[in-house]
Amino acid sequence: MHGLMNRSIQCFLRDTYGAATWAAVARQAQLGFENFEAMLSYDDALTDAVLEAAVQVLGRARDTVLEDLGIYLVSHPERQGLRRLLRFGGVGYADFLHSLEDLPGRIRLALPEVEAPHLVLEDHSSSEYSVLCHAGLAGAGHVVVGILRAMADDYGALTLVEYQGVAPDGAERIAITLADDDFAEGRRFDLAMQVTP
Amino acid sequence: MGAAPPDRPDLTAIAAGGLDLLMPMHVRIGSHGRILGCGPTIAKLHQGHGFLDRPALEVMDVRRPSGVEDLRDLRRLVGRRLYLKLAALPGLTLRGIAVPMPGGGLLLNLSFGIDLIEAVRDCGLTDADFAPTDLAVELLYVVEAKSAVMHELRGLNLRLQGAKSMAEEQALTDTLTGLRNRRALETILRRLVEGRQGFALMHMDLDYFKAVNDTLGHAAGDHVLRVVAQILTDETRANDTVARVGGDEFVLVMPGLADAALATQIAARIIARLSLPIPFEGSICRIAASAGFTLSDSYAQPEAETMLNDADQALYAAKRAGRACVQQYLPPELPAEAPREPQTSRRKRGPSAGPAG
Incomplete structure (x- = not known):
């Protein structure tokens, strides 16, 4: 698994539950080191070990932990990166949904070695959508649910996002009802990045 | 495209709304050499500056190919890639291409070229200012994603450097006794x-x-x-x-x-x-x-x-x-x-x- 994913899980646990909780998870998972490096690669088994350890240490269901991770990745004030990259997908939430299939390609542009989840969007009507998610990590669909919910808030759209389970081919299905694309004032998005020193 | 029937009204007048959608950065120049109209993004860039009805070669400066003094020179460059500056945005070099319009005018389509990032930042552009077919936003995305990756790599390099210093520090120690070497x-x-x-x-x-x-x-x-x-x-x-x-x-x-x-x-x-x-x-x-x-x-x-x-x-x-x-x-x-x-x-x-x- 690419370090970026592992590092994201680490930051999520640390920023949400505190450094002591992350340390406990790292111990429980028997990582043997304190920090994941975002730009290195790790054995896939480590990611599962960390998630399992987080489930035990937090006493929360794996699905919930993964969904909270998705929400964190988009909405945590310290983490603007993913949110901004996703906002490049379109002017409104519907546009954003239509751009989801581009996501693996976009991620490849930046980091060719990342195995991004494969996403397929089905638009049943202008308000009813499904996303099919094929990913290496079991339960990755829950992360996508978290991301979709947080991005709806970001755009100011009123949506219902529902995890519908795993199809026989392993794809996780997510249903999205877009009730109002312009429900609330979304977060501001400037195309041009703030110049970082 | 066949010859337009002679009784057909001015193509650009009919299609201006369509042109705005297709080419939000187009400029229409009349046969008299003055600006007839432009797409919404060019209009946005000229807020507060006079643009319409002004002589085209007064509000824009064709840098290359050189020697463009009047509309006749510009007509000779139909189909060529143009590098030009707008008087309203002297810091940016735009790219353009001109095609003739019925009636002797020119239709000029522009893009930001490599100055895109500065243009978006300086002019407060949004993705609505680009045509849906334009990859400008993708370019911005790539620049931003690469910057984020570079930032991470710099951090990683610093940490590795720290680890290297530590290794060097350890190499100053005799491993058996823990004394200095x-x-x-x-x-x-x-x-x-x-x-x-x-x-x-x-x-x-x-x-x-x-x-x-x-x-x-x-x-x-x-x-x-x-x-x-x-x-x-x-x-x-x-x-x-x-x-x-x-x-x-x-x-x-x-x-x-x-x-x-x-x-x-x-x-x-x-x-x-x-x-x-x-x-x-x-x-x-x-x-x-x-x-x-x-x-x-x-x-x-x-x-x-x-x-x-x-x-x-x-x-x-x-x-x-x-x-x-x-x-x-x-x-x-x-x-x-x-x-x-x-x-x-x-x-x-x-x-x-x-x-x-």
């Missing part, structure tokens, strides 16, 4: 010499260590070395340096120590402790030690190399004088100033002591 010693000596700080340099060497190794084995030898290291550390101050520079050779650097009597006393105490039997797995290891030292104050211009050599000479003099002795190196040119007793069991003078090593 020769490399560390050289660094410390250089620092002291360059800093003109007075110090004592003591070379110490174990006697009978080889016998321990030969009779009780290397495990016993290693144990003895660790015990020796502990004793040397115990008997020196925190800012002294104890280095293992050979199998059973040690160098002590004691900053601020200029008193030969005190140095002798320290050496004697260490030698006394090293003479005590060292138990190891039911056996007893017996070693002794000799020491030679020199003081930086004895030199007009102390040099690490010379001092190491002199301490070494003193050590061999001590060994010759009988084991478990300590000797100070005294430069030959120094007058026999009042001998500071008790300095050594036997005093050595000059490096005449002969066969070292």
Whole structure:
């Protein structure tokens, strides 16, 4: 698994539950080191070990932990990166949904070695959508649910996002009802990045 | 596209709304050379600046191909890639292409080219300002994603550099005893010499260590070395340096120590402790030690190399004088100033002591 994913899980646990909780998870998972490096690669088994350890240490269901991770990745004030990259997908939430299939390609542009989840969007009507998610990590669909919910808030759209389970081919299905694309004032998005020193 | 029927109204007048969607950065120039109209993004760039009805070559400057003075010149460049600047945005070079319009005018389509990022930032553009087919937003995305990746890589590089420094730090340590090694010693000596700080340099060497190794084995030898290291550390101050520079050779650097009597006393105490039997797995290891030292104050211009050599000479003099002795190196040119007793069991003078090593 690419370090970026592992590092994201680490930051999520640390920023949400505190450094002591992350340390406990790292111990429980028997990582043997304190920090994941975002730009290195790790054995896939480590990611599962960390998630399992987080489930035990937090006493929360794996699905919930993964969904909270998705929400964190988009909405945590310290983490603007993913949110901004996703906002490049379109002017409104519907546009954003239509751009989801581009996501693996976009991620490849930046980091060719990342195995991004494969996403397929089905638009049943202008308000009813499904996303099919094929990913290496079991339960990755829950992360996508978290991301979709947080991005709806970001755009100011009123949506219902529902995890519908795993199809026989392993794809996780997510249903999205877009009730109002312009429900609330979304977060501001400037195309041009703030110049970082 | 076939010939338009002559009765068809002005193509651009009909299609202006469509042109705005397809090419939000287009400019329509009339046959008189004045701006007839433009797409919404060009209009946005000219908010507060007059643009409509002004002579096209007044509000834009075709930089390349050069020599564009009037509309006739521009017409000759139909189909060519143009590099031009808008008077309203003198800092940006735009790209463009011109095609003829019915009635003698020109339709010019523009893009930001490589100045896209500055343009978006300076003009507050949004993705609504670009045609849906335009990859400008993708370019912005790539730039931003790459910047984020570079930022991460810089962080990683810094951390790796830190790890490398730590590894180097560890490489200054003798792994068996935890004492400093020769490399560390050289660094410390250089620092002291360059800093003109007075110090004592003591070379110490174990006697009978080889016998321990030969009779009780290397495990016993290693144990003895660790015990020796502990004793040397115990008997020196925190800012002294104890280095293992050979199998059973040690160098002590004691900053601020200029008193030969005190140095002798320290050496004697260490030698006394090293003479005590060292138990190891039911056996007893017996070693002794000799020491030679020199003081930086004895030199007009102390040099690490010379001092190491002199301490070494003193050590061999001590060994010759009988084991478990300590000797100070005294430069030959120094007058026999009042001998500071008790300095050594036997005093050595000059490096005449002969066969070292």
